[in-house]
Amino acid sequence: MRITGAQALIKSLEMQGVEVIFGLPGGAILPVYDPIIDSPIRHILVRHEQGAGHAAEGYAQVTGRPGVAMVTSGPGATNIVTPLANAYMDSTPLVVVSGQVATGSIGTDAFQECPITGVTMDITKHNWLVTDAADIPRTVAAAFHVATTGRPGPVLIDVPKDISNAQMEWYWPQTVEDLDLPGYHPNIEGDPELVHRAAEMILEASRPVIYAGGGILKASGAQALYELAVRTGIPVVTTLMARGAFPDSHPLCLGMPGMHGNYTAVTAMQRADLLLAIGSRFDDRVTGKVSAFAPGAKVVHVDIDPAELGKVRRAEVAIAGDARAVMEEMLEALGSMGIGPEGSAPESGSPAARRPDLRPWISEIRGWQERYPLTYDRSGDTGVLKPQQVVESLRDAAEPGTIVVSGVGQHQMWASQWWRFEEPYTWVNSGGAGTMGFAVPAAIGAKVGRPERAVWAIDGDGCFQMTAQELVTASAERIPVKVAILNNAYLGMVRQWQEMFYEERYSEVYLSPDLPDYVKWAEAMGCVGLRVESPEEVGPAIDKANSIDDRPVVVDFRTDAFEKVYPMVPAGHSNDDIVVSPTEEGAR
Amino acid sequence: MTAVEYGQPVGQPHPLHHILSVLVENKSGVLARVASLFSRRGFNISSLAVAPTDDEHLSRITIVVDVASAPLEQVVKQLDKLVNVVSISELAPEEATERELLLATLSAGPLERGQIVQLVGIFGGQVVDVGADAITVVLAGAPSKVDDFEDLLRPLGIVELQRTGRVALPRLHRLR
Ligand SMILES: Cc1ncc(C[n+]2csc(CCOP(=O)(O)OP(=O)(O)O)c2C)c(N)n1
Numbered sequence: 001m002r003i004t005g006a007q008a009l010i011k012s013l014e015m016q017g018v019e020v021i022f023g024l025p026g027g028a029i030l031p032v033y034d035p036i037i038d039s040p041i042r043h044i045l046v047r048h049e050q051g052a053g054h055a056a057e058g059y060a061q062v063t064g065r066p067g068v069a070m071v072t073s074g075p076g077a078t079n080i081v082t083p084l085a086n087a088y089m090d091s092t093p094l095v096v097v098s099g100q101v102a103t104g105s106i107g108t109d110a111f112q113e114c115p116i117t118g119v120t121m122d123i124t125k126h127n128w129l130v131t132d133a134a135d136i137p138r139t140v141a142a143a144f145h146v147a148t149t150g151r152p153g154p155v156l157i158d159v160p161k162d163i164s165n166a167q168m169e170w171y172w173p174q175t176v177e178d179l180d181l182p183g184y185h186p187n188i189e190g191d192p193e194l195v196h197r198a199a200e201m202i203l204e205a206s207r208p209v210i211y212a213g214g215g216i217l218k219a220s221g222a223q224a225l226y227e228l229a230v231r232t233g234i235p236v237v238t239t240l241m242a243r244g245a246f247p248d249s250h251p252l253c254l255g256m257p258g259m260h261g262n263y264t265a266v267t268a269m270q271r272a273d274l275l276l277a278i279g280s281r282f283d284d285r286v287t288g289k290v291s292a293f294a295p296g297a298k299v300v301h302v303d304i305d306p307a308e309l310g311k312v313r314r315a316e317v318a319i320a321g322d323a324r325a326v327m328e329e330m331l332e333a334l335g336s337m338g339i340g341p342e343g344s345a346p347e348s349g350s351p352a353a354r355r356p357d358l359r360p361w362i363s364e365i366r367g368w369q370e371r372y373p374l375t376y377d378r379s380g381d382t383g384v385l386k387p388q389q390v391v392e393s394l395r396d397a398a399e400p401g402t403i404v405v406s407g408v409g410q411h412q413m414w415a416s417q418w419w420r421f422e423e424p425y426t427w428v429n430s431g432g433a434g435t436m437g438f439a440v441p442a443a444i445g446a447k448v449g450r451p452e453r454a455v456w457a458i459d460g461d462g463c464f465q466m467t468a469q470e471l472v473t474a475s476a477e478r479i480p481v482k483v484a485i486l487n488n489a490y491l492g493m494v495r496q497w498q499e500m501f502y503e504e505r506y507s508e509v510y511l512s513p514d515l516p517d518y519v520k521w522a523e524a525m526g527c528v529g530l531r532v533e534s535p536e537e538v539g540p541a542i543d544k545a546n547s548i549d550d551r552p553v554v555v556d557f558r559t560d561a562f563e564k565v566y567p568m569v570p571a572g573h574s575n576d577d578i579v580v581s582p583t584e585e586g587a588r
Numbered sequence: 589m590t591a592v593e594y595g596q597p598v599g600q601p602h603p604l605h606h607i608l609s610v611l612v613e614n615k616s617g618v619l620a621r622v623a624s625l626f627s628r629r630g631f632n633i634s635s636l637a638v639a640p641t642d643d644e645h646l647s648r649i650t651i652v653v654d655v656a657s658a659p660l661e662q663v664v665k666q667l668d669k670l671v672n673v674v675s676i677s678e679l680a681p682e683e684a685t686e687r688e689l690l691l692a693t694l695s696a697g698p699l700e701r702g703q704i705v706q707l708v709g710i711f712g713g714q715v716v717d718v719g720a721d722a723i724t725v726v727l728a729g730a731p732s733k734v735d736d737f738e739d740l741l742r743p744l745g746i747v748e749l750q751r752t753g754r755v756a757l758p759r760l761h762r763l764r
């Protein structure tokens with residue numbers, strides 16, 4: 001069958017099971033947009049290519065399937081550079097197809113020419129410039145394979161216009177060998193000897209902590225994590241990328257560690273004698289000053305990316321492998337050492353029976369939880385609306401399984417701290433890159449991926465202004481997302497740093513509470529717009545927003561501009577220097 | 589090029605050099621990916637040689653880096669993640685046969701040639717071109733030998749000098 005390269009491209013996406021493309025057409029990608037008309041794949045026309053990329057990321061984060069975005073050459077392609085960088089930092093599988101000027105024009109500074117494979121070389125897992133239409137099916141299949149296997153990540157396929165227009169003989173690669181990837185061999189299983197050694201270390205530890213990272217979610221490992229935690233009785237911290245990987249309501253869940261983590265999660269890691277780091281990467285926002293991080297802990301580090309092992313912290317046992325596969329191997333090894341099902345006593349005479357008693361450790365942890373719970377000033381004396389209260393009210397009114405998406409800043413930390421995540425894949429955010437403007441388009445992508453779920457974006461006023469125009473997309477495409485703007489009239493997180501570390505010298509952080517008028521703006525974009533100015537209005541507004549399901553809703557919550565995120569470990573400090581909220585009982 | 593500071597072992601006058609022999613797919617843009625990875629991760633390449641292998645689908649890049657072994661391990665792992673990199677072997681300098689090539693043009697009239705030809709002869713090099721008032725010589729050899737040769741050539745009036753990157757293969761084991 002002879003078809004054009006463009007037809008082959010769309011057909012290849014269909015073969016990959018793609019159900020939705022987020023994109024925006026232009027000259028160089030025109031041939032590819034023609035067969036989209038006849039394809040069962042849904043195309044969602046965004047208003048800015050950055051929106052296409054983040055929407056594809058949101059879709060990928062909640063479904064586990066790769067997100068797909070399509071853009072034209074030059075500025076279309078450069079507009080999606082930020083989402084590529086973001087997806088690279090957060091290991092999100094993303095396939096971006098960009099148009100390119102015709103091969104004969106490459107290198108001539110042709111209209112809308114940009115060497116996007118060069119630009120994105122260091123922020124994609126891999127990219128391809130297609131130079132022969134016959135390569136298209138193989139390249140698309142290879143792109144999906146690379147994006148989704150091993151440590152997932154974004155890839156880009158750059159397709160020159162003459163290649164899209166050229167004829168080719170259709171085929172579809174049948175095996176991985178057909179993909180022409182001689183240098184790509186991701187590993188899955190962990191070395192059994194190392195797994196055995198890790199299991200022994202688990203049984204030797206008296207102050208262990210599981211340091212659960214986003215890799216667990218990438219590996220569909222939440223169930224295995226649950227088994228590992230409950231069968232061993234080891235408490236779990238869930239990083240910003242792993243919120244929801246272990247239920248917040250479980251007594252063994254200590255919540256989020258790191259710069260704005262809670263006191264118990266941070267301190268348990270500091271005092272641990274064993275850290276089981278699984279799918280986590282010792283990010284500087286988690287470790288604080290590395291040399292002072294968890295000084296008494298031996299480390300077992302499990303990661304599918306061998307380059308993460310030993311990158312920041314040397315591990316006593318470093319296991320390269322898929323988080324879920326290795327946890328399952330670990331459970332088997334622990335089983336053979338006498339660790340039974342949840343709640344059962346270890347087999348007598350087994351190595352597990354000689355295990356140190358974890359009760360003193362757990363009671364120490366309970367002591368921290370009692371003394372230093374997450375708090376904020378709830379007195380409501382001043383009549384000002386606390387952002388944390390908004391998050392709590394949204395949480396309490398949300399139906400189970402609601403997906404929460406956030407931007408970047410104070411509101412992101414409050415969302416992560418104050419929501420209660422009970423299920424994996426219900427939290428979507430920009431962790432590694434910290435990309436303002438992520439929330440609105442990512443929420444759209446999440447809702448497209450899980451239309452049966454309620455999707456709330458908890459956004460900052462600054463972030464909202466960066467990508468709000470995608471609500472036009474949401475209205476036009478009938479994607480009923482809900483957006484809560486925690487409108488503190490500031491670039492709040494930066495304001496907080498200036499207050500704490502620059503002697504309250506505020507430089508370029510004021511935004512204004514009512515410029516723009518968010519309600520009018522929402523309405524102009526086809527959404528319902530609501531405004532909440534006092535604590536009493538919170539409940540009714542949320543109920544109203546939750547009752548609307550035929551269009552997007554934006555709620556402008558006018559929150560306390562002076563509220564700060566606590567606890568906080570100042571950048572570059574030891575985690576022992578954690579500063580708790582002034583409202584915390586018995587604060588140091 | 590200078591070696592990155594934190595990559596150098598403390599108290600050692602000469603930084604350790606490591607030879608990476610990297611087998612890559614022979615495709616356009618692969619060298620850029622490899623080179624970019626080094627700069628992105630904060631490493632300096634001190635010498636580089638690239639050429640196709642006997643298998644036309646593959647090229648070999650020989651890279652000399654001056655770093656301690658801990659950071660090197662990180663760069664090797666990152667390099668290994670490049671989709672176009674097929675395999676990497678690290679050659680310890682004492683276990684490798686290394687060669688570099690030097691081409692030099694020296695200003696030399698008929699009367700001065702003799703001295704140069706003699707030096708070239710001692711080192712086992714060759715005279716490859718002779719002009720009216722200049723002479724071009726070549727030497728292929730172990731890098732330290734090439735260094736010595738260059739030092740001795742210098743006072744003789746170098747017009748132009750070019751050295752290649754280093755290439756290396758593992759040293760063979762002998763039965764004793
Ligand atoms: C694209 C981008 N630009 C700048 C920053 C730096 N930055 C981090 S948080 C923040 C403030 C965000 O303001 P807002 O969305 O209002 O959230 P708030 O902190 O007030 O909750 C800024 C400017 C960033 N993370 N991303």
Ligand SMILES: [Mg+2]
Binds near residue numbers: 460462486491
């Ligand atoms: Mg703000």
